[in-house]
Each structure stands twice: as structure tokens, then as C-alpha cells.
């Protein structure tokens with residue numbers, strides 16, 4: 001207690017002294033902040049003077065104190081109050097008694113108006129001193145004593161007030177600003193809405209590097225240095241005023257160095273290199289106001305980070321250690337999958353002796369796997385899709401042979417009627433079907449493959465009527481492939497002809513049973529023996545002659561022998577043990593296809609195994625479809641078609657080619673996948689073939705390349721006719737003219753066909769088709785040649801003529817007369833005129849002349865003018881004189897003129 005009392009007394013005395021001093025300090029602080037070291041020295045001598053009876057002279061002492069502490073920075077007093085020890089908390093209390101109005105005034109002052117602040121701080125002591133009388137001071141002292149004597153002074157109370165006092169003194173320092181020593185005498189600054197001072201938001205060199213153009217030195221005064229021309233910040237002004245030299249910013253140091261070094265200094269050079277950047281920095285915009293502007297250091301750091309990140313991305317490319325790919329694959333695609341550059345693969349392949357480009361295809365598994373090993377990647381070949389498309393690898397016969405006997409049932413034979421033109425195939429089928437198809441056929445030639453299912457006395461027969469003309473060889477071959485039995489129709493009055501022989505060969509190649517129908521037995525010149533002999537020559541020895549070949553004499557007109565023929569077919573069917581599995585998925589072959597205007601692609605298919613149902617999803621080689629409708633040969637709708645049934649189906653994605661196989665798959669998606677894969681493979685194959693062909697042509701080019709080309713566009717009503725036409729045209733053999741079919745399609749000749757023909761200078765050949773109404777004006781407009789035919793060999797002959805027309809005509813020279821030049825006459829108008837005498841023959845003015853001098857030809861050309869005396873004449877005969885004007889003036893007396901006629905003839909293919 002005693003100790004506490006003693007302390008209280010001391011504190012009381014001190015408080016009295018400090019009370020006065022605090023007033024002095026308060027005034028002094030506003031004038032100049034004191035240093036921390038000097039403060040005790042100032043305060044302690046003031047303490048004994050701070051007695052209450054001697055309160056009156058206090059103002060004078062204060063005045064003296066103020067004078068003494070004039071240079072003492074005010075901030076020291078305040079910063080001390082913040083960090084003061086607990087026993088010196090009186091100072092803090094004093095600070096709390098400072099007039100808030102003055103603090104607030106100084107706090108709201110704008111730093112750039114430093115002069116005004118200084119003026120206020122200088123005048124403040126006078127203003128404060130005069131109104132503060134002794135009476136006013138006394139109660140303040142008492143209050144202070146009471147507070148200090150209080151039994152439990154709360155140390156937090158002054159601390160809570162500290163931020164209010166200190167906050168304006170210590171300016172907020174931005175991270176990117178160079179740290180500056182806290183300026184003791186820095187005036188309170190005004191903060192912006194962002195909590196930062198405007199100065200801090202400005203670039204460090206803002207306002208320093210751009211002297212105002214109007215800032216010229218006053219007359220008579222020395223010109224200011226560049227550094228002096230810069231607007232001074234409040235900090236600089238404070239430094240100048242206190243005449244202290246604290247650590248300066250980097251910019252100022254550099255400026256000093258620049259002054260020392262002159263214009264050749266490094267800093268100067270740097271500034272010169274980046275003037276634009278400097279100019280940008282001097283801008284002050286909303287980004288600066290919001291504190292979003294990045295400093296140079298920030299930008300440099302960002303660049304460094306960006307660079308390092310980039311490097312890391314390149315360096316950390318993750319390459320697969322194993323891959324599963326499909327073959328064939330292009331080098332480009334393989335590189336993408338291996339995360340490599342294509343050039344790297346090309347380089348490795350080159351090292352292995354393979355010169356390839358990016359788009360070349362790799363299909364050799366070993367090469368691909370070796371390539372993968374070079375880059376540490378294990379490559380396996382994905383054959384799942386290849387297996388998928390191999391669903392038709394097994395033939396239908398193989399598939400049936402592998403089917404369980406329980407599932408197999410006997411099926412109707414598929415019979416193809418083949419033979420020479422007009423030997424009576426269609427008539428014979430008609431006799432069987434009791435229908436008459438031949439009457440409606442153009443040129444009495446069967447142009448389309450037909451398919452029928454006939455009910456006969458011996459059972460059902462599926463009949464294919466194949467065309468007889470040679471152009472249909474391809475179709476016939478396909479017909480033979482799809483059939484079980486070939487009925488070889490031979491007219492008994494004519495015997496075997498060329499196309500009969502072809503049909504025999506195709507049937508033999510297809511290993512199909514042959515039954516010979518010797519037709520037209522009703523004719524008087526029917527010769528059975530002749531046909532037997534010819535058959536035996538073709539290694540088809542008739543049964544009648546001890547062979548195995550079945551022959552039947554018949555007549556389509558009278559119907560003679562037709563039942564025997566059907567019996568023979570049934571017998572052969574039994575021998576062949578024709579069976580199929582109706583419960584299996586349907587498989588078969590496309591016989592015909594055409595584009596129907598309303599139905600789209602329509603195909604005639606022959607079901608060979610299984611049962612085809614409406615709604616089945618099928619793959620037609622590289623086309624697919626879902627069976628929408630199904631009809632028989634009479635147009636009757638069907639819901640399903642069993643083995644050996646030809647039907648017409650719709651719902652296809654495209655127009656399948658005759659002879660292509662079809663197979664039913666799980667669903668439409670599966671069908672699409674398979675057709676897509678097949679299309680892709682086909683494209684690649686086509687590209688390879690084209691490349692090879694072009695290379696071959698290139699090699700042949702040096703020998704004999706056709707100089708002329710006839711370009712064609714083909715249109716036919718159905719796919720079979722189109723192929724037959726194309727096959728017939730491609731058979732035209734010519735070394736002089738090349739035939740180029742740029743498009744072949746089913747349907748009418750359209751506008752686009754005409755435009756295409758015009759663009760490619762092509763001729764359009766229409767076979768069993770017609771021209772669309774809109775296309776006709778275009779044909780006239782462009783002058784495109786369009787040839788329409790219903791008979792295939794007429795179309796082929798027409799094309800041959802067109803090909804021949806492409807060839808240049810051959811000039812043939814025929815000697816007509818011999819003429820001697822006996823004199824020459826010069827004409828100012830025409831040149832030299834030869835005065836001639838016709839030795840032999842007749843000279844016509846349309847003839848040509850060879851000028852012979854001393855046995856050699858010196859000129860060759862046409863006669864420009866032929867005259868008798870002064871008259872132009874058409875001809876001059878032997879023994880007459882005439883004047884001949886040639887195309888040359890080099891004519892002399894004694895020259896001979898060989899007169900000849902030039903005629904042109906067409907070349908043949």
C-alpha cells in the first residue's frame with residue numbers, strides 16, 4: 001500500500017508536470033515531431049516546472065518548449081504513445097486529450113496540399129495557446145490524476161484509441177513499392193475509397209519523367225534540372241523541409257547515378273529502349289484507381305512463370321506405352337495416337353528403308369509394331385471390326401453345310417436360263433410361267449435380269465432370266481453364281497453360237513449343273529444332231545451320245561417338251577440335294593437395283609438361305625438398310641420370304657450393285673457400323689488401285705499414250721442395264737482414243753448431269769431412260785451432246801463413232817499437175833507472179849503447190865490466185881499458159897511446180 005501510495009504521489013506530481021508539458025507537446029507535435037531519443041530529455045526537465053502554483057508562466061515555458069522542440073517530429077510522440085511502456089501511459093492519455101478537431105483537420109487534408117497543412121501546423125500553437133487559460137488547464141489536470149489513481153487502470157483503453165491516432169501517421173505501404181523509412185513528419189494523408197492513398201496507387205515514377213512543356217524557367221533564372229522539374233511528392237517536400245536525407249527510393253538513386261554518368265548511363269539506355277512502356281506507365285486510369293495495375297516486377301514474374309509453365313507442358317507430354325489400333329492406318333493418324341510428330345515416324349520408317357509420306361497407309365502389322373517399339377509403345381492390332389465385317393466370309397453353301405440337319409429343309413432349285421440372242425429364252429420361261437414377257441421388250445431383246453418363283457407340276461422353281469447379248473456377260477456370270485442349275489437354251493435351227501459358248505464357260509466356272517434345252521423343235525430346219533455335235537465339242541456330251549449332259553427337245557411356241565424339261569429340273573434338284581435353313585438369318589444376292597422416285601432405292605434380291613422378314617436390318621456390302629416393304633414378282637406384298645425366293649425390297653440406304661451379297665444382322669446400328677467400315681476399306685482400296693493405275697499409265701506414257709479422250713456420262717433405268725452398258729463400252733479397244741466414264745447412274749438425265757457434262761466436256765449416253773423436263777433447255781443452252789438408246793449395241797456403235805470423231809483427220813495428197821515457171825512478173829500490188837505453162841494434168845485454184853528448184857523442194861503452200869491472161873479462172877488444163885500467184889515471192893524462171901490436191905479422211909479406232 002505504501003509503495004502504491006508513493007507511486008500514486010509520484011504519478012500525481014508527474015501528472016501535474018506532464019499535464020502542462022502535454023499541452024506544450026501537443027502544440028509542439030503539430031509543429032515538429034520529436035525523435036524518440038530526444039523525448040525524455042525534453043520532458044524530464046519540464047517535469048519540475050509543472051507545478052500547479054506556477055501554472056501561469058506555463059505558456060511562456062510552453063513557448064520556450066515549443067521553440068526547443070521545433071525540430072522534433074510530432075510523429076515520434078505519437079509512435080511512442082503506441083509502443084510506450086505501461087508506466088509511460090500518461091503520454092497516451094495526453095494524446096487522448098488532444099483536440100480532435102485539429103487531428104481530424106490534419107487527417108482529412110490532401111497530401112498534395114502540403115503547404116496548407118504546414119501553415120496550419122505552424123499557426124496551431126498560437127491558436128491553441130491563447131484560448132487555453134489556466135482555469136481551463138486545471139480541470140484537465142485533475143481529471144488526469146483521477147484517472148491515473150484509479151485502482152485498476154485498464155491498459156486496453158488507450159490501446160483501443162491507438163489506431164485512431166496512429167492510423168493517419170503511418171501511410172499504407174504497397175507490396176510492390178520500395179520500402180521507405182517511416183517519415184516522422186509526414187503529414188496525415190487522405191485515403192481513397194479503396195483504403196489506399198492515391199499516391200500509392202500511382203506508378204512509382206508517375207509525374208517524374210514528364211516535365212510539363214509549359215514549365216519553362218523564368219527569365220533570369222537558371223534552367224532547372226530534369227529532376228527538379230518533376231512535381232514533388234509530399235514525402236520529398238517533407239524531406240526537404242527537415243533537411244534530412246533519409247534513404248531514397250530506387251528511382252531517385254538511379255536519377256542521381258544518371259546525373260553522374262550522364263546520358264550514356266545504363267539507366268538512360270534502358271529508358272531509351274522502352275519508351276512506349278514508360279509512356280503507358282504514366283497513364284493513370286481506373287485500373288490504377290482500383291489498384292489493379294501490375295508493377296514491372298509483377299509482369300516480369302508473370303513472364304517467368306509463363307515461360308516455365310510452357311516448358312513444363314512440352315516436357316511432360318504423356319505418351320501412351322501401349323496402343324490398340326485398326327489397320328490400315330495412315331502415318332498421320334498413327335502419330336496422333338502415339339502423341340508424336342508425324343515427321344518422327346516418317347524419319348524412322350525412312351531409316352528402315354521405307355520412303356513414305358504422312359498420308360500413306362500402313363497395313364503391315366510387323367512394321368507398325370516395330371515402329372511402336374522404337375518409341376517405347378506396344379502396339380496391338382484391333383481386329384474386332386475386321387472380324388465384324390467378316391460375317392460374309394463363309395459362303396452360303398459353306399454356312400448351310402455347317403448347319404445342323406434338323407434345321408435344314410429341301411428348297412426349290414434356282415434355275416438360270418442362258419443362251420444366245422433370240423434363241424428363245426424368254427419365250428421358254430413364258431411357256432413355263434404361262435405369261436408373255438417378250439412382247440413388251442424393246443428390240444425383242446431381254447435387257448433386264450428377271451427373277452420369278454414358279455409353281456410347276458413337279459414343284460416350285462425359282463427362275464432367273466438372264467439377257468442374251470454379249471454385253472450382259474457380267475450379269476450372266478453373276479446369275480450363274482447365284483443359281484443351282486443352268487438351262488442352256490440353244491435354238492435347234494441355228495445351233496451353238498458365240499454367246500452360247502460363253503454361257504457354257506461361265507456355268508462350268510461356277511460348277512453349276514447344265515441342262516440343255518434344244519428349242520424351236522417345231523421349226524422345219526431343226527437339227528438335233530448338229531447341236532449334239534457342237535455340245536460334245538464343248539465337252540458337254542449328251543446322254544443320247546453316252547454322256548452325262550441332259551438334253552431336252554422343246555418348243556416355246558407349241559409347248560412341246562416343256563413338262564420333260566421341268567421333270568429334268570426336278571430330277572437334278574433331287575440329285576443336288578438342295579437344302580436350306582429357313583430359321584437361319586437371311587442371306588442372299590442382289591439381282592437388280594434401281595432408284596424409284598417415291599420409294600428410293602429398290603433392290604430385287606434372291607434369298608438363298610434363311611428367311612428374310614420385313615423389319616430385318618441388312619448389310620448390302622457397303623450399304624445398309626432396314627427392310628421396309630417386300631413384294632413378289634407380281635407386286636404382292638410379303639411379310640417374309642424363305643429360301644430360293646426372289647423379292648423386291650425397299651428401305652435401303654443406297655443403291656446396291658447387282659451381284660452384291662446381303663446378310664441380315666442384329667440391328668440397324670450394327671448394319672451401319674459394318675457398312676461404314678466396308679466403305680472406308682473400299683475407299684482406301686480404290687485410292688490404292690487408282691494410284692497404281694496412274695503410275696502404270698505414267699510408265700506407259702513414254703511408249704504410247706492416247707492423245708484423245710472421250711468423256712462420258714452414263715444414265716440407265718436400272719443398275720443391271722447400267723453395268724451392261726458400261727461393260728460393253730469398256731470393251732471398245734482403241735489405242736488412239738481413251739474412254740473416260742466420269743459418272744454412271746440410274747435414273748433420268750438430270751440438270752446436274754447436263755451441267756456436269758458441260759463443265760467436263762462430256763457426252764451423255766442414256767440407256768432405257770429419258771431426259772428430265774428441266775434439263776432439256778439446259779442441253780440446248782450449253783450444246784451438250786446427249787444420245788438416247790434402247791438397244792445396247794446401238795449405244796456402243798454410237799460411242800465408237802464419237803471416239804473416232806475425236807481423232808484428227810488424215811490429210812492425203814494426190815498429184816494433179818506439173819507446171820513449169822517460164823517467166824516472173826513483179827506486181828506492186830501482189831508481189832511476184834509466176835508465168836507458167838501446164839506440162840501435164842489440170843491446175844485447180846484450190847490445189848496446193850510444191851515449188852521445186854534444182855530438184856529440191858524450197859516452198860510448199862496453196863495457190864493464192866490463178867489467172868488466164870487477166871481473168872481469174874478455176875482451172876487451167878495441160879498445154880495452156882497461166883499466171884500463178886503463190887504465197888512466196890521467191891519464184892524464178894525454170895522452177896517446177898508440183899500441183900497436188902489435199903483430201904482429208906477420218907481415222908479409225
Ligand SMILES: Nc1nc2c(ncn2[C@@H]2O[C@H](COP(=O)(O)OP(=O)(O)OP(=O)(O)O)[C@@H](O)[C@H]2O)c(=O)[nH]1
Pocket residue numbers: 419420421422423424425426427428438444445446447466467468469519520521522523554555556557558
Ligand atoms: N418357232 C419358234 N419360235 C420361237 C420359239 N421360241 C422363241 N421363238 C421366237 O424367237 C424370237 C426370240 O425369242 P426370245 O424369247 O425373245 O429370245 P431370247 O433368247 O429371250 O432373246 P434375248 O432376250 O435377246 O436374249 C421370238 O420371235 C420368238 O417368237 C420356238 O420354240 N419356236
